[in-house]
Amino acid sequence: MTNINIRELARQLKLSVSTVSKALHDSHEISDETKKRVLASAARLNYIPNPYASSLRGRRSKNIALVIPEVADSFFSLAINGIESVAKEKEYHVLIYLTHEIYRNEEAILAELRAGRVDGVLMSVSRETVQTDHVKSLIENGIPLVFFDRVCEEIDTARITTNDFAIACTATEHLIKQGCDKIIFLNVSRTLSITNRRFEGYKKALADHNIVLNEEDLVFCRTGADENYEIIKNALRMNPDGVIASVENLTAPFYKACSELKIKIPEDVKFLCFSNLEIASILHPSLTTVTQPAFEMGKVAATLLFKALEKTNFDLAKESLEIPSSLLIRDSTAANKIIPPV
Amino acid sequence: MTNINIRELARQLKLSVSTVSKALHDSHEISDETKKRVLASAARLNYIPNPYASSLRGRRSKNIALVIPEVADSFFSLAINGIESVAKEKEYHVLIYLTHEIYRNEEAILAELRAGRVDGVLMSVSRETVQTDHVKSLIENGIPLVFFDRVCEEIDTARITTNDFAIACTATEHLIKQGCDKIIFLNVSRTLSITNRRFEGYKKALADHNIVLNEEDLVFCRTGADENYEIIKNALRMNPDGVIASVENLTAPFYKACSELKIKIPEDVKFLCFSNLEIASILHPSLTTVTQPAFEMGKVAATLLFKALEKTNFDLAKESLEIPSSLLIRDSTAANKIIPPV
Numbered sequence: 001m002t003n004i005n006i007r008e009l010a011r012q013l014k015l016s017v018s019t020v021s022k023a024l025h026d027s028h029e030i031s032d033e034t035k036k037r038v039l040a041s042a043a044r045l046n047y048i049p050n051p052y053a054s055s056l057r058g059r060r061s062k063n064i065a066l067v068i069p070e071v072a073d074s075f076f077s078l079a080i081n082g083i084e085s086v087a088k089e090k091e092y093h094v095l096i097y098l099t100h101e102i103y104r105n106e107e108a109i110l111a112e113l114r115a116g117r118v119d120g121v122l123m124s125v126s127r128e129t130v131q132t133d134h135v136k137s138l139i140e141n142g143i144p145l146v147f148f149d150r151v152c153e154e155i156d157t158a159r160i161t162t163n164d165f166a167i168a169c170t171a172t173e174h175l176i177k178q179g180c181d182k183i184i185f186l187n188v189s190r191t192l193s194i195t196n197r198r199f200e201g202y203k204k205a206l207a208d209h210n211i212v213l214n215e216e217d218l219v220f221c222r223t224g225a226d227e228n229y230e231i232i233k234n235a236l237r238m239n240p241d242g243v244i245a246s247v248e249n250l251t252a253p254f255y256k257a258c259s260e261l262k263i264k265i266p267e268d269v270k271f272l273c274f275s276n277l278e279i280a281s282i283l284h285p286s287l288t289t290v291t292q293p294a295f296e297m298g299k300v301a302a303t304l305l306f307k308a309l310e311k312t313n314f315d316l317a318k319e320s321l322e323i324p325s326s327l328l329i330r331d332s333t334a335a336n337k338i339i340p341p342v
Numbered sequence: 343m344t345n346i347n348i349r350e351l352a353r354q355l356k357l358s359v360s361t362v363s364k365a366l367h368d369s370h371e372i373s374d375e376t377k378k379r380v381l382a383s384a385a386r387l388n389y390i391p392n393p394y395a396s397s398l399r400g401r402r403s404k405n406i407a408l409v410i411p412e413v414a415d416s417f418f419s420l421a422i423n424g425i426e427s428v429a430k431e432k433e434y435h436v437l438i439y440l441t442h443e444i445y446r447n448e449e450a451i452l453a454e455l456r457a458g459r460v461d462g463v464l465m466s467v468s469r470e471t472v473q474t475d476h477v478k479s480l481i482e483n484g485i486p487l488v489f490f491d492r493v494c495e496e497i498d499t500a501r502i503t504t505n506d507f508a509i510a511c512t513a514t515e516h517l518i519k520q521g522c523d524k525i526i527f528l529n530v531s532r533t534l535s536i537t538n539r540r541f542e543g544y545k546k547a548l549a550d551h552n553i554v555l556n557e558e559d560l561v562f563c564r565t566g567a568d569e570n571y572e573i574i575k576n577a578l579r580m581n582p583d584g585v586i587a588s589v590e591n592l593t594a595p596f597y598k599a600c601s602e603l604k605i606k607i608p609e610d611v612k613f614l615c616f617s618n619l620e621i622a623s624i625l626h627p628s629l630t631t632v633t634q635p636a637f638e639m640g641k642v643a644a645t646l647l648f649k650a651l652e653k654t655n656f657d658l659a660k661e662s663l664e665i666p667s668s669l670l671i672r673d674s675t676a677a678n679k680i681i682p683p684v
Contacts, residue, residue: 024385025388026385026386026388035385036382039381039382039384039385040381042381043366043368043377043381044368046367046368063454070419071413071418071419071422071438072416072419072420072423074414076413077412077413077414078414080413080440081414081442084440084442093439093450093451093454094439094440095437095438095439096413096437096438096439096440097435097436097437097438098422098426098436098438100426108435109435112405112435251621251624252620252621252623252624255621255624256623256624259624277621278591278594279593279594279597279619279621279625281594281598282593282594282597282598282601282625282626283621283624283625283626284624284625284626284627285626
């Protein structure tokens with residue numbers, strides 16, 4: 001026997017949803033006769049109250065969901081700490097859901113959350129996400145959502161981002177100043193907004209310095225580390241003197257590929273990566289990184305979400321914020337020593 | 343008005359819980375009169391069905407919870423992938439809850455889960471966990487739980503562990519063979535079963551080789567990385583020729599401390615770490631690790647949990663398993679070259 005929801009129950013009773021809800025909660029506003037009618041129908045039709053709908057229960061779930069692609073990335077593990085620092089104060093649990101960069105997973109998770117299992121959602125979209133109906137549908141169901149880092153531009157809600165375009169421009173200019181003029185950009189997705197903005201920043205810096213961008217200078221990596229190792233080895237065979245990796249997990253395959261091909265960092269090729277890796281400074285050579293304000297971004301995103309949960313009429317759409325990243329210069333982009341002519 | 347649960351409702355009606363449940367679900371086994379009585383009392387006493395109790399709803403939540411200390415550790419991020427590989431096949435969501443190594447958090451999370459929000463729980467306990475009432479109470483509420491990696495010995499359920507004692511013994515013997523006889527063990531907790539078993543393995547190897555263990559050779563680190571950097575610098579001032587770190591996040595402070603004190607790895611001190619870091623091989627020097635079968639442990643734990651969910655009478659207590667770790671020898675424990683006498 002299938003269960004029916006409160007809307008269907010109200011329809012069959014020819015009552016409003018609100019009246020049915022009040023009757024089920026034994027409100028003094030509802031007559032005893034109506035209460036009995038509602039309960040009888042509820043039993044007959046196998047109505048089971050939506051367990052999560054906070055408005056019906058009179059209390060909130062005290063949970064927020066965090067929907068992110070993965071945790072094997074220091075940006076997300078630091079952002080989680082920022083989010084939890086706020087949630088803890090509010091006595092909320094954070095439920096973490098991983099999409100593993102797959103749109104279908106993201107859709108299924110949001111469908112699950114739509115039922116009201118959580119009071120609000122913090123989200124960073126998967127690489128594959130192009131459609132946004134799943135997000136719209138969640139918000140239409142009255143569940144506030146705040147994007148951080150990877151956002152859907154067309155959804156009208158708060159977006160906490162960093163200055164991907166500007167910092168990529170700065171990072172590329174740093175390589176140019178260190179003597180590079182054949183710089184390869186390692187991207188991971190044609191659809192992901194943040195890595196594409198990084199690519200645009202790189203393009204801008206090249207153009208500003210009259211460096212021609214060849215088609216081969218944009219290289220696409222994949223999810224598997226073994227695959228990326230081969231892709232990077234192929235890219236290195238084009239003899240770049242600089243490489244920018246748009247995501248953290250390209251670091252290990254890049255260092256391994258250089259070691260295999262006997263290419264020296266930074267003498268033969270300078271390398272920098274968008275990364276929050278704590279161990280960047282103990283790599284050999286130490287790694288120049290674009291470091292995002294991960295903890296801060298998580299904290300601000302969570303703070304806004306709780307404002308939306310606490311205040312009626314708080315307009316999340318007016319609350320977007322960009323927090324700047326930093327370029328941390330280390331040995332992997334050190335300038336080559338000029339050998340004086342004999 | 344507070345809500346009552348089905349047990350209290352049954353008590354007040356002087357009926358069994360099962361009868362009340364069947365009445366609420368309009369079972370043909372129950373008379374119309376009893377159904378009416380149950381519904382009337384349910385309404386009067388503000389009974390709201392436990393939204394999560396799968397046995398009452400006739401369907402499951404299709405969620406399992408994963409309760410772990412943190413995600414900024416490659417063991418856990420790999421274990422998550424193992425768990426999700428199984429959950430996906432079963433069309434379940436995995437809700438990840440982080441305790442941040444704090445017992446109070448773990449207690450609050452399990453209290454939340456006890457209500458039946460999920461069908462089952464996979465768990466690795468916090469550093470602080472000594473008491474186990476919160477776990478017992480969860481299991482008594484009919485929610486199956488499987489431990490992996492960090493377990494409570496006294497709880498009668500499946501425990502998926504690795505051979506911490508034996509592999510620590512092997513790792514310590516490796517250092518001894520490489521010429522070390524003053525080996526420091528960096529621990530993080532006096533209560534955590536896995537690091538203590540690692541310490542016992544280390545002690546065994548020292549004893550087997552007639553090496554005296556001094557009190558100062560066991561050093562306790564903390565949670566903050568900055569603090570550990572200072573603790574490790576102090577430990578290095580005792581001039582050990584070998585150091586074993588019991589957890590992954592001691593790697594970065596160890597390398598930094600050596601660099602600061604101009605101590606060379608492996609010439610002055612050999613170092614190995616319990617770690618699943620992908621970048622161990624690109625550190626300078628590359629890091630010798632004890633690598634746990636993280637993905638496999640997660641996968642096996644999840645497989646057992648689903649067996650318990652699918653089969654009545656499946657006895658989790660009989661299903662514990664130990665999956666061995668591996669010692670991956672790299673440059674950080676290389677033997678010193680013997681300089682021939684002049």
